[in-house]
Amino acid sequence: MNLNALPFDSDAMLSGLKPWIECESPTFDAAAVDRMMDLASYDLAAAGAEIERIPGRMGFGGSVRARFPHKDFGKPGILISGHLDTVHPVGTLQKLPFRRDGNKCYGPGIQDMKGGNYAAVEAIRQLALAGIETPLPVTVLFTPDEEVGTPSTRELIEMEARKNKYVLVPEPARPDGGAVTGRYAIARFNLKTEGRPSHAGWALKDGRSAIALMARKLLEVEAMTTEDCTFSVGxxxxxxxxxxxxxxxxxxxxxxxxxxxxLDRGVEAMLALTAEENDVRFEVTRGVTRPVWEPDAGTMALYEVGKAVAAEIGFDLTHGSAGGGSDGNFTGALGIPTLDSIGVRGAGLHTLGEHIEVDSLAERARLMAGLLARLD
Incomplete structure (x- = not known):
């Protein structure tokens, strides 16, 4: 199969992606995320998938599982895992509208990770239109809560990954366009101080300020950062x-x-900060955690297929481990061959400068198509 003969068109893809970007879907707005899942479900169905909507829980939106027709339907195949929630609240479009400027296109969530997800759907669609059946069945799973650590869908992702031979994650590409073959461990913590109220003007000395102690503790937390383990308050x-x-x-x-x-030592140090000072209680509890994903032989063999596909397309696909966790942490840590960050090129994710390189839409769709067509 000549990958470069497949008619991927970045301009046409950008037109298809625009409704996804203009459907704002912040994690904590379940109704907004569900509206985004509606759009994705339509495009997946139009590409030939059988759609299953999975209800949300824990206050989050639902998920979409799309399975494509295949002679080996139901057997272990390829899972494309992506999230459709973003960090941008509804209304961000007023400050960061969908806007093209040359080879850059801006918009909330366009890089992280709606652009990569859309490219994956387009890859499947173009293979179907070309009459190319993939060696393995393909499943797409879009989830609603990655940006807050995947508290409600981790089990869903892990169980779906266990049913498959490979996992592809179209998170944003590394700055040089490379893929991710391992990720660092991440832990989240909930901090609370509890003091005593009083009127700040009339009886200041009777109060015990929870804010004052928290301010001191936050400096203490961030000062714990070392080369081996970082701490930040967001x-x-x-x-x-x-x-x-x-x-x-x-x-x-x-x-x-x-x-x-x-990370385990960092967690221990954080939990040990729980204490009481001047009648104000400081409490640390552990939140969601992403395990370390270290590349194994299976992941590296998968990467080599991706590298060969990229060479045919005309670029060098580098690789490495990275921070800033993803759902690839979970699948990779399970020992399932996982190739992450094969989504679009761009910069500024999680900021009001978030954008993609428009021509990377076709490039990354072609990369995904090549992987789907070669993996067996």
Missing amino acids: VIHAGQWVNCVSSVCHAEALSMAKRQDD
Whole structure:
């Protein structure tokens, strides 16, 4: 099969992707995520899939599982795993509208990871139109909660991965266009301080500020960062009235390590911070965790197929381990050959400058098509 003969068209793909980007789908807005799942379900069905909608739980949106017709339908094949939630709240389109500027196109979630997901669907569609049957059956699973650590669909992803021989994850490509063949471990933590309220003007000394202790503890947490294990605080909530001493403060922290042992020590150190100072209680509880995914022989053999496909297309597919976890952490840690970050090129994910390189849409769809057509 001549991969370069398949008629992938980046401009046409961008037109198809536009409704996905303009359907804002922040993780915590289940109804918005479900609207996005509707759009994806239609495009998957139009590409020939049998669609199954899986209800959401824990307050999150639902998932879509799409299975494509195949002579070996139901046997172990290829799972394409992606998420359709984004970090951008509804209304971000006013600040970051879908906008093309030369070879760049901007929009919330366009790089992470709607662009890669759309390219994967287009790859399957073009193979079907060309009458090319993949050696293995293909399943696509789109989930709603990756951006918050996949608390509601981890079991779903892992069980689906166990039914298949390979997992492909169209998360954004590395800066050089390379793939990811391993990921660092990540742990999330919920932080809480609880003090005593009082009127801040009339009886300040009677209060015990939860905000004040949290501020000191956050500096302590971030100061724990080393080369082996990092700590950062990304969320903090407290207070409603400036004339009240705030009695409760909540925060969320993230820790990342290249090795599981380092993360385990980091978790132990974080949990040990629980203490009480000046009648204010500081409590740390553990949130969701992504395990270390270290590349094994199966993943590296899968990568070599991807590298060969990329060479036919005309670029060098590098590889390496990376931070910033994905659902590939789960499938790779299970020992299932996984190739991650084979989605679109771009930059600025999670910011108001998020964009893709438009011509990478066809490139990455072609890469996905080649993988689907070669893996057996």
